Amino acid sequence: xxxxxxxxxxxxxxxxxxxxxxxxxxxxxxxxxxxxxxxxxxxxxxxxxxxxxxxxxxxxxxxxxxxxxxxxxxxxxxxxxxxxxxxxxxxxxxxxxxxxxxxxxxxxxxxxxxxxxxxxxxxxxxxxxxxxxxxxxxxxxxxxxxxxxxxxxxxxxxxxxxxxxxxxxxxxxxxxxxxxxxxxxxxxxxxxxxxxxxxxxxxxxxxxxxxxxxxxxxxxxxxxxxxxxxxxxxx
Amino acid sequence: xxxxxxxxxxxxxxxxxxxxxxxxxxxxxxxxxxxxxxxxxxxxxxxxxxxxxxxxxxxxxxxxxxxxxxxxxxxxxxxxxxxxxxxxxxxxxxxxxxxxxxxxxxxxxxxxxxxxxxxxxxxxxxxxxxxxxxxxxxxxxxxxxxxxxxxxxxxxxxxxxxxxxxxxxxxxxxxxxxxxxxxxxxxxxxxxxxxxxxxxxxxxxxxxxxxxxxxxxxxxxxxxxxxxxxxxxxxxxxxxxxxx
Amino acid sequence: xxxxxxxxxxxxxxxxxxxxxxxxxxxxxxxxxxxxxxxxxxxxxxxxxxxxxxxxxxxxxxxxxxxxxxxxxxxxxxxxxxxxxxxxxxxxxxxxxxxxxxxxxxxxxxxxxxxxxxxxxxxxxxxxxxxxxxxxxxxxxxxxxxxxxxxxxxxxxxxxxxxxxxxxxxxxxxxxxxxxxxxxxxxxxxxxxxxxxxxxxxxxxxxxxxxxxxxxxxxxxxxxxxxxxxxxxxxxxxxxxxxxxxxxxxxxxxxxxxxxxxxxxxxxxxxxxxxx
Numbered sequence: 001x002x003x004x005x006x007x008x009x010x011x012x013x014x015x016x017x018x019x020x021x022x023x024x025x026x027x028x029x030x031x032x033x034x035x036x037x038x039x040x041x042x043x044x045x046x047x048x049x050x051x052x053x054x055x056x057x058x059x060x061x062x063x064x065x066x067x068x069x070x071x072x073x074x075x076x077x078x079x080x081x082x083x084x085x086x087x088x089x090x091x092x093x094x095x096x097x098x099x100x101x102x103x104x105x106x107x108x109x110x111x112x113x114x115x116x117x118x119x120x121x122x123x124x125x126x127x128x129x130x131x132x133x134x135x136x137x138x139x140x141x142x143x144x145x146x147x148x149x150x151x152x153x154x155x156x157x158x159x160x161x162x163x164x165x166x167x168x169x170x171x172x173x174x175x176x177x178x179x180x181x182x183x184x185x186x187x188x189x190x191x192x193x194x195x196x197x198x199x200x201x202x203x204x205x206x207x208x209x210x211x212x213x214x215x216x217x218x219x220x221x222x223x224x225x226x227x228x229x230x231x232x233x234x235x
Numbered sequence: 236x237x238x239x240x241x242x243x244x245x246x247x248x249x250x251x252x253x254x255x256x257x258x259x260x261x262x263x264x265x266x267x268x269x270x271x272x273x274x275x276x277x278x279x280x281x282x283x284x285x286x287x288x289x290x291x292x293x294x295x296x297x298x299x300x301x302x303x304x305x306x307x308x309x310x311x312x313x314x315x316x317x318x319x320x321x322x323x324x325x326x327x328x329x330x331x332x333x334x335x336x337x338x339x340x341x342x343x344x345x346x347x348x349x350x351x352x353x354x355x356x357x358x359x360x361x362x363x364x365x366x367x368x369x370x371x372x373x374x375x376x377x378x379x380x381x382x383x384x385x386x387x388x389x390x391x392x393x394x395x396x397x398x399x400x401x402x403x404x405x406x407x408x409x410x411x412x413x414x415x416x417x418x419x420x421x422x423x424x425x426x427x428x429x430x431x432x433x434x435x436x437x438x439x440x441x442x443x444x445x446x447x448x449x450x451x452x453x454x455x456x457x458x459x460x461x462x463x464x465x466x467x468x469x470x471x472x473x474x475x476x477x478x479x
Numbered sequence: 480x481x482x483x484x485x486x487x488x489x490x491x492x493x494x495x496x497x498x499x500x501x502x503x504x505x506x507x508x509x510x511x512x513x514x515x516x517x518x519x520x521x522x523x524x525x526x527x528x529x530x531x532x533x534x535x536x537x538x539x540x541x542x543x544x545x546x547x548x549x550x551x552x553x554x555x556x557x558x559x560x561x562x563x564x565x566x567x568x569x570x571x572x573x574x575x576x577x578x579x580x581x582x583x584x585x586x587x588x589x590x591x592x593x594x595x596x597x598x599x600x601x602x603x604x605x606x607x608x609x610x611x612x613x614x615x616x617x618x619x620x621x622x623x624x625x626x627x628x629x630x631x632x633x634x635x636x637x638x639x640x641x642x643x644x645x646x647x648x649x650x651x652x653x654x655x656x657x658x659x660x661x662x663x664x665x666x667x668x669x670x671x672x673x674x675x676x677x678x679x680x681x682x683x684x685x686x687x688x689x690x691x692x693x694x695x696x697x698x699x700x701x702x703x704x705x706x707x708x709x710x711x712x713x714x715x716x717x718x719x720x721x722x723x724x725x726x727x728x729x730x731x732x733x734x735x736x737x738x739x740x741x742x743x744x745x746x747x748x749x750x751x752x753x754x755x
Contacts (some may be wrong), residue, residue: 010466010469011472012389012461012462012465012466013380013385013386013387013388013389013427014379014386014387014388014389014423014424014425014426015462016425029345029385029387030424031387031425036387036388036425038345038385038386038387039380039383039386040380040381040383040465040468040469042469054382054383055468055469056382056383057273057383058271058290058382058383085289086289086291086292086349086352087292087351087352088292126351127348127350128301128350139337142471157290172366174442199243294480297480300483300485305482305483306482306483307480307481307482307483308480308482309480309481325591327586327589328590330481330583330586331583331586331587331590332482333480333583334481334583334584334587336481337481337483338716338718338719339483339497341483341719342719342720342721346483379749383611385536393675418714422612423721426721427723428721428723429716429721429722429723429724429727430721431716432701432714432715432716432722432727433714433716434711434713434715434717435598435712435713435714436598436712437592437599437600437706437710437711438710438711439700439709439710439711439714440709440710440711440713440731440735442710443714443731444728447724447727
């Protein structure tokens with residue numbers, strides 16, 4: 001067994017990471033005796049397990065993910081939901097609102113229209129079928145107010161922060177409720193338009209600088225100065 | 236009508252290159268805002284944009300395959316890319332090259348990971364000066380990497396040819412039109428295989444082997460540049476981190 | 480736009496059979512790996528064409544016709560005739576061929592056959608000028624695939640070559656700026672007889688002249704066009720798979736040998752076996 005790379009080293013698709021009986025983590029594949037990266041990213045070596053953390057990615061649904069979706073098509077018994085993934089989400093009438101649904105008496109469009117935004121949970125997904133969504137749990141359902149912004153999905157963990165620290169700072173200082181979808185969409189619900197704009201601005205800053213250190217402190221200071229400016233402007 | 240001299244007595248070509256020299260290359264990864272992956276690529280006077288969208292739902296749905304993603308590839312030349320304006324409608328050449336380029340990219344993409352979806356690859360030739368299918372292919376494989384689509388490796392493509400009786404690397408437009416043979420080649424260095432092979436002109440088998448060998452040298456040099464271009468983005472990030 | 484084609488519905492069992500046989504050094508129809516199927520060429524099939532040939536290669540049937548007319552030269556070759564090759568994958572030839580304008584497969588086929596003839600300089604296009612910059616002969620080759628039994632490239636290239644080698648075209652004279660057709664016929668002279676050979680790539684095996692079943696099992700081919708003096712004038716890999724350097728050189732070796740045999744068999748005196 002031989003390793004050709006260190007931990008946290010930048011690699012590109014096809015780059016040989018090692019030879020031999022290593023365990024395969026994410027974004028690597030085996031060709032004969034060699035293990036190669038499938039993406040541009042940073043290596044992660046965990047004992048005998050090799051992975052690559054991708055620099056860019058797109059959202060692939062996973063069971064139990066909370067996602068923010070946009071209704072984009074309607075059938076007889078289900079809606080199709082754009083969840084910013086290669087596959088559309090399927091939201092069956094039976095998975096919304098818990099009420100009895102009768103296709104001869106009820107029209108799906110009465111409940112959710114094209115363009116409506118929902119917070120949903122991924123019930124099940126395997127690549128042979130489109131992901132099945134539900135609205136039936138607490139906190140899920142149609143979004144009636146607030147602003148939705150999109151981010152690169154791989155930046156989401158940074159937005160949340162360690163144990164939710166980053167998210168808490170933003171929510172505390174702006175007074176906004178921020179709901180983060182695993183699919184790279186974020187809802188900011190503030191009640192005050194200026195605070196909503198500020199929340200969006202901060203979220204964009206975090207996306208741009210997600211890779212840097214000291215971000216949490218910078219965001220905190222930036223929020224404070226922006227709020228001061230707005231208060232000053234009001235007087 | 237006297238034939239133009241394409242390689243002078245000092246072994247210098249019309250653009251002051253030696254017979255085994257690549258044209259100057261410039262690569263910018265992630266240049267477009269909308270596309271999931273994109274690359275701006277210059278090779279000599281060629282100016283090429285490659286962009287990737289996907290994986291996304293297949294449109295129209297009946298084109299989708301149940302067990303893998305499909306690739307959709309378009310090689311297209313802008314009307315002003317060549318000396319005499321080219322009609323924007325796809326020509327027979329563009330249709331053939333779209334097919335040949337798609338076939339060269341297919342072995343690279345781990346399509347089985349995204350059944351029923353579609354991955355779009357668009358190659359737009361903004362200015363052409365010989366060797367656009369190879370440059371387009373090299374750029375497209377970088378755009379796929381930039382889009383975060385899992386790949387088995389990268390494709391590096393380069394042409395060699397026969398000009399004034401000699402085997403030369405990376406033909407420019409004049410050499411392509413007035414030379415004796417053109418050998419475009421695409422190679423996947425990590426898997427040690429060819430994914431595009433074409434030739435037209437007149438050559439002995441030995442000359443053809445010589446051209447293949449020279450083209451491979453060009454491919455390997457391009458591969459190094461592709462790696463550098465992809466890593467450059469990350470290195471910029473690392474530098475910023477160190478400066479914080 | 481080129482889109483990944485749907486594979487032919489060949490049963491996995493068939494595909495595995497072909498691979499298993501290949502591993503044992505055999506093919507479904509009992510041929511050797513470097514053996515062509517039975518070839519029959521009938522020239523003069525279409526009297527109204529200036530030249531024509533029907534090629535039967537195994538169960539593949541391809542008909543090529545040559546029409547010679549007059550027209551404008553290309554601006555960068557004002558004193559040369561115009562050569563064009565088109566191909567049609569006729570819907571009656573296969574369940575998989577749809578009616579409509581030529582798709583990428585038909586275009587790729589036509590362009591490869593074209594390169595074989597054009598790059599070999601088989602026809603001296605300079606002898607076809609009527610009035611420099613204004614009027615030249617147009618030699619138009621149309622290849623029609625009538626039945627797809629595999630290896631359309633070799634069959635089409637043979638059909639085009641055989642049709643050309645038996646072409647007799649009417650002489651035109653320029654009279655008051657117009658091209659006027661005379662009753663006089665002249666045989667088209669070929670300086671070269673380029674022969675195309677195609678090998679299917681099945682894992683690490685090379686199969687010459689793939690039958691339709693073998694094509695469905697692999698989908699990847701490499702084709703070469705050789706001249707009599709052993710120079711090559713065209714190479715093309717088709718299909719989704721890849722090829723190693725060593726397999727490529729092996730393919731060149733086999734193609735070189737086989738194209739010689741084919742030329743000797745089909746064009747012994749520089750024309751199609753006695754059809755003059």
